[in-house]
Amino acid sequence: MAWRLSNLAYSFKSRFRSTGEIHDFTEALSKYRTSATSTLGPPDDRLQAAKNWARLLEKYNPGSPDILTAYDATIRLTTLTTTLDQVLENRYSRLVDTSGIALQAASSAFKFERVDKALEWLEQGRCLVWRQLTSLRTPLDDLRRHDGRLVDRFLELSKRLEGAGSVRIAARSAMSMSEKVSLEDQARVHVRSAREWDDLLVKVRATPGFERFLEPSPWNTLLPYLAEAGHAIIINVDARRCDAxxxxxxxxxxxxxxLPSFSLAKCNQYxxxxxxxxxxxxxxxxxxxxAIDPVGGDEYRTVTRFKRRKNEETVVQGILRGLWQDLLKPILQAVGIQKLPLSPTAAPRIWWCPTGPLSFLPIHAAGTYTSESTECVLDYAVSSYTPTIAALIDRVRNTRPIQMDVSGLFMTCQSSAAGASHIPGTTTEVESIYDLATKNGLRAERFDGSAITPATCLDSMEKFSSIHLACHASQDATNPLGSRFLFHNGSLDLFTILQRNLKDADLAFLSACQTxxxxxxxxDEAVHLAAGMLAAGxxxxxxxxxxxxDEHAPAVATDFYQYLLDHKDPTDGSGFDGSHSARALHHATQRLRTWLGNDSDESLLAWIPYVHFGY
Known part of the structure; x- marks a missing residue:
């Protein structure tokens, strides 16, 4: 039914384009709406109808409030089509077709002054697969008090779906007949498990107090859990407008x-x-x-072709200035955050939640960096990032004391890995951290190179609340659970980490590249190792x-842990936690920035990449 209605709608839309008859436009809208809101037909067909419904209104009747209804259906169906009955790789490939829909919807909501709807859609329509991963690992202590057997079945299905979701898709033409049959059997089991999961959710939500179990939280339920003296800021970047x-x-x-001075075009150019x-x-x-050496050499000549004239702005300085003037400074002024040239202990916290291509830009370092004066975000606040506002709230809401038997720091350095460059600084880095930890009476353990395997590392992650991994990393954007840390003997991927019960996990310092x-x-899908570690707990x-x-990383890490130890609760004894980790990173990167300066792209690119995620 949905498919037939969509075809009819397309016919009316084509006629409207050629004739301009309002009747054809009205009929096209009616058919798309009926198809999108129908309970019959495949969700994919209904989603396509909803998208066409919204686009038609946006183009030919942009003042119609029905646009909000159309986008409501689009966001709901996007969530529905990205379900647990597909392997993870399939889910990501499907999301490519709907990428940016939540941002467009929010842009329309802002136009109609529906900030509540904009926030709701940005929360519900982004990070869909990441949210599913975290839902499979939801703490169930409260539910167990009501029905222990229900929780046991829930956990069993969660593990099964986690495992099935990580399967990689191979070309069927390269498979044998037995492999094809096996794959089809696995697919049927996966679909059956996903449907049982849905049935189980219905039962859980029928339990008093769990009516909204695993559903996105309404915006008004988020506010009470914001950290004291903190601001969570989501920035929407769309082709039509930008807002925070x-x-x-x-x-x-x-x-x-x-944010009228910022644009998607500027964002993409930056x-x-x-x-x-x-x-x-x-x-x-x-x-x-x-090596930038004035003696000469090909590498030096390649870099110095871009050398600026005296007092001329560098490329990275221009990017940071543009972000500051058009985006960050207007936000800080509107919120009323004052410049505080004090220690990071006095600065307010900001959790940034950028969208679209803004996710790839260092908004935490936006500012003007000249020889005459410097003004930047770091002068106003301590910055962190979060995949969604709900992800941050979940961390705040579920904060609990770390048990003393696991409180401590586990660390490993992996200076050599197959197919990767040698990184000797990792050895210096971990040695310095270990010496600092033991001198301060902290419970700590370290393993270097071949002295540890990925399996041993996993065991240690269960025994220690905090970990420091100084190594190479490999990110798999197609299958995020395949993203991994490279060891001297093998590798440790996110899927394997997610299998462990890291109920006491607190702080993870990933001293590797592009994590x-x-x-x-x-x-908008948070396909990176940092988000994966948040999902792991x-x-x-x-x-x-x-x-x-490699030459800078040891100093940043040592300054980071020195700050944490200097600000540790003296009553904790040998206990350790990362509650001051955002301020510690702020302090450590400021130290590196002071040492390197701000007058070249080389120095800016060295200290800016360090970022903090989570609470």
């Missing part, structure tokens, strides 16, 4: 900030320019450096937006 929504502790309603500079300075991995960078095709993660320099 601010949720602040103690504020009853979201604050809407239009992204392209930044990518070019990273290539020029060869930020490929932690072990690769470019906080997502997929360009799906910028860690409350906070230190990651990187691009390659870090």
């Amino acid at each position: 929504i601010v949720l602040s502790a103690g504020r009853r309603t979201p604050l809407h900030i239009p 992204r392209q320019d930044l990518k070019a500079q990273l290539q020029i300075y060869d930020y490929r991995d932690r072990g690769h450096t470019v 906080g960078t997502g997929s360009e095709k799906l910028p 860690y409350r906070r993660v230190v990651a990187t937006m691009w390659a870090i320099r």
